[in-house]
Amino acid sequence: LxxxxxxxxxxSYEGQEVNIxxxxxxxxxxxxxxxxxxxxxxxxxxxxxxxxxKVTNEVASLFIPxxxxxxxxxxxxxxxxxxxxxxxLVGDPFGGNTPLVFGKGTRLSVIA
Amino acid sequence: EAGVTQSPxxxxxxxxxxxxxxxxxxxxxTSVYWYQQALGxxxxxxxxxxxxxxxxxxxxxxxxxxxxxxxxxxxxxVNALExxxxxxxxxxxxxxxxxxxxxxxxxxxxSRLTVL
Numbered sequence: 001l002x003x004x005x006x007x008x009x010x011x012s013y014e015g016q017e018v019n020i021x022x023x024x025x026x027x028x029x030x031x032x033x034x035x036x037x038x039x040x041x042x043x044x045x046x047x048x049x050x051x052x053x054k055v056t057n058e059v060a061s062l063f064i065p066x067x068x069x070x071x072x073x074x075x076x077x078x079x080x081x082x083x084x085x086x087x088x089l090v091g092d093p094f095g096g097n098t099p100l101v102f103g104k105g106t107r108l109s110v111i112a
Numbered sequence: 113e114a115g116v117t118q119s120p121x122x123x124x125x126x127x128x129x130x131x132x133x134x135x136x137x138x139x140x141x142t143s144v145y146w147y148q149q150a151l152g153x154x155x156x157x158x159x160x161x162x163x164x165x166x167x168x169x170x171x172x173x174x175x176x177x178x179x180x181x182x183x184x185x186x187x188x189x190v191n192a193l194e195x196x197x198x199x200x201x202x203x204x205x206x207x208x209x210x211x212x213x214x215x216x217x218x219x220x221x222x223s224r225l226t227v228l
Contacts, residue, residue, distance in 0.1 A: 034216065043116075043202050043219025044155070087155070093206070093215025099168040100145065100217065102155040 004088045004103035011109045018075045020106050022088030025069050030092045033064060033071045038085045038105070047086075048073070049093065075108075083110045114138070116220035118203050124226045125193050133188040133223045137205030144186040145206075145217060146178060150199040158201075161186055193227045200224050 005023040012018045024033070032051050036044035048055055050062040050071070061074040075082060085105040091098060117136045125131050137144050146158040157170035161180035169176075175191040184205075190197055201224075204217040 032215070034214070036217075041200065041222070041224075043204065043222055044217070045219065046214070046216040049214045049216065085154075093217075095162075095215075097167070099157050099160040099170070101157045101170075102147070104154045 004090055006086075006088055006103055006106045008104065009107040009109070011111060012078055013111050014079055015077050018078050018082075018108060020073045020075075020086055020088075020108070021070060022073070022090075022103070023070045024088070024090045027068050027090055028092075030096055031090050032093050033062065033068075034089045034091075034093060035060070035062065035073045036087045036089060036102075038087065044087060044102075078108075078110045080110050080112060082108065084108060116203055116205050116218050118201075118220035118223050120223055121221070122224050122226070124228065126228050127193055127195060129193050129227075131190045131193060131197075131225055133190075133201050133203075133225070135186045135188070135203030135205075135220060137184050137186070137203075138218055141205035141207055141218070142184050143206050144180055144184065145204045146186070146188050147202045147204070148172075148199045149202060149222075150196075155202065159188065190225070195227050198225060198227045 034049040035047045038044040048060045048062045055062045063072045085107050087102050087105040091100045119134050143162040147155040159169050159178050160167045178188040180186045200222040202222045204219045
């Protein structure tokens with residue numbers, strides 16, 4: 001199982017760009033990197049997914065270096081509503097034989 | 113389209129009792145995951161079902177069990193409840209490899225189990 005390491009918590013002011021890095025040194029060939037956001041007492045929801053290089057959607061960007069041993073989630077101009085826990089999940093999202101195991105996540109607090 | 117639904121929303125039990133939690137995946141999703149999330153902590157992988165079969169289970173005692181029905185809905189059973197079983201139990205579903213775009217997990221809102 002590809003184990004992930006993320007900072008436990010981060011603080012940011014509104015309007016700033018936030019970058020959360022995840023380390024996954026033993027990522028496998030079939031593994032993708034997927035980020036989820038979770039608000040209190042709710043199930044996590046998908047933010048973005050990538051395999052290599054850079055992926056961008058309407059809410060975030062995901063940067064993955066060539067060796068794929070780490071990845072960085074970038075949230076542009078955060079607002080108070082972005083206060084949540086962010087999970088980096090590494091695994092084969094389309095099947096495979098290993099389950100999708102979440103790491104401890106990063107608790108982001110956005111301050112006005 | 114209906115999302116992943118879980119029932120009951122809340123459940124209160126006493127030590128030693130048994131609890132049954134249910135999950136209905138999104139239509140067309142055949143893979144179901146169960147996670148346990150204790151208050152303030154991360155998601156701990158419990159069970160993974162795919163096409164009616166248990167594919168893998170996390171590091172939990174045998175009193176945690178479940179099954180997946182032919183319609184792909186799933187049930188989680190916890191026997192001989194202990195105080196530390198109090199947690200939010202989350203179910204997630206996803207498409208099979210052949211039909212998936214991102215293979216993302218779609219989560220339900222969870223069942224909060226309180227053991228007194």
